[in-house]
Amino acid sequence: MNIKRWIISIFIIVIIISTLGFIKFNQIQAAIAFGESFPEPSAAVKSSYVEQRNYSETSKVIGQLQAKRAIDIHNEYPGLIVKVHFQPGDFVEKNHVLFELDTRIEQANLLAEQAKLALAESTFSRLSKLLTQKRVSPDQVDQAHADVAIAKAQIANLNAIIDKKIIRAPFSGMLGLTNYQSGQFLDVNTLLTSLIAQDEKIWVDFKLPQTLPQLAVGDNVSVNLIAGNQRITATIIAKNSAIDIAARQLAYRAELDNSQLQLHHNQMVSVVVSTPSIPMFAVPTNAIARNQLGAFVFSLDQDDSNNWRARSIQVELGARQGDMQLITNGLKGDEFIATEGAFKLKDQLLVYTQAPDNLTLEEE
Numbered sequence: 475m476n477i478k479r480w481i482i483s484i485f486i487i488v489i490i491i492s493t494l495g496f497i498k499f500n501q502i503q504a505a506i507a508f509g510e511s512f513p514e515p516s517a518a519v520k521s522s523y524v525e526q527r528n529y530s531e532t533s534k535v536i537g538q539l540q541a542k543r544a545i546d547i548h549n550e551y552p553g554l555i556v557k558v559h560f561q562p563g564d565f566v567e568k569n570h571v572l573f574e575l576d577t578r579i580e581q582a583n584l585l586a587e588q589a590k591l592a593l594a595e596s597t598f599s600r601l602s603k604l605l606t607q608k609r610v611s612p613d614q615v616d617q618a619h620a621d622v623a624i625a626k627a628q629i630a631n632l633n634a635i636i637d638k639k640i641i642r643a644p645f646s647g648m649l650g651l652t653n654y655q656s657g658q659f660l661d662v663n664t665l666l667t668s669l670i671a672q673d674e675k676i677w678v679d680f681k682l683p684q685t686l687p688q689l690a691v692g693d694n695v696s697v698n699l700i701a702g703n704q705r706i707t708a709t710i711i712a713k714n715s716a717i718d719i720a721a722r723q724l725a726y727r728a729e730l731d732n733s734q735l736q737l738h739h740n741q742m743v744s745v746v747v748s749t750p751s752i753p754m755f756a757v758p759t760n761a762i763a764r765n766q767l768g769a770f771v772f773s774l775d776q777d778d779s780n781n782w783r784a785r786s787i788q789v790e791l792g793a794r795q796g797d798m799q800l801i802t803n804g805l806k807g808d809e810f811i812a813t814e815g816a817f818k819l820k821d822q823l824l825v826y827t828q829a830p831d832n833l834t835l836e837e838e
Contacts, residue, residue: 516824519815537680543671575639591625681723
């Protein structure tokens with residue numbers, strides 16, 4: 475009797491468990507069917523091809539224009555200004571007299587030395603004749619000859635001083651401003667004015683940090699005026715032999731045209747230095763996705779059902795050109811990539827986008 479009850483109990487339990495299992499199985503099948511009724515996760519994006527562009531790295535530094543001939547004019551000897559022979563800003567020819575300093579003392583000393591020279595020459599001539607008659611010693615003749623040489627040297631010295639007190643333009647050019655007038659006394663080495671030659675060529679001096687690509691003699695650079703949009707091409711004519719130890723920069727000198735005389739000595743300009751162009755791939759900036767591993771673009775590839783699938787490609791970024799990002803490594807150049815909306819993508823995600831014009835989809 476007890477066995478029969480146990481069998482009945484076990485049978486009931488089995489029926490209950492089976493019933494519950496069947497109900498759960500139906501629930502799972504219904505959930506699976508319900509899940510399969512939803513469409514596959516996808517994203518809609520815009521797309522484009524990878525572009526190839528020629529890229530040239532440019533650097534902009536400040537340069538300074540230098541006239542090929544430019545000097546500050548000083549006086550070598552002190553003196554009183556007798557006459558000024560120019561107006562500030564005048565153009566003067568070479569050897570034009572600029573200042574005359576008082577030379578009356580030197581002129582008087584010159585007359586005295588000329589008289590001494592005449593006496594010394596007369597004495598030397600007379601003693602030379604007496605020497606032939608052996609009436610004087612050779613030492614007396616030698617002394618007379620030395621007196622002649624000394625007198626000539628004193629005259630030459632006074633003539634040089636007189637000449638240096640007449641200050642002339644060493645070359646043709648434009649004079650600077652000055653406030654010196656007749657009657658003023660000048661100390662030694664006083665700055666009188668400046669003189670700048672008006673040549674058809676002018677130099678621009680600039681420096682490049684050693685971390686940038688360096689130039690060679692004969693290379694071209696672009697010179698931009700600070701005021702205005704004028705751009706002039708200049709040619710490197712010289713470079714310093716050593717890098718500045720303090721600034722770690724190398725100095726260059728370039729020559730540019732100034733036939734219109736619109737460029738001025740000491741004028742500040744910007745110098746644009748460009749490296750030779752190299753081909754690079756470019757993508758829109760909104761095609762770049764980033765995570766902790768770096769930067770990515772998503773290439774769009776077709777699967778067996780002709781659906782677009784996302785595939786991430788890790789890339790190395792270069793410079794930006796407007797709305798385009800240059801890629802230095804990672805792309806081959808034939809990729810069809812997602813642009814706007816690329817941040818929503820992940821690998822193998824179904825993507826809806828417009829197909830490239832040169833790609834024909836196969837009919838299902």
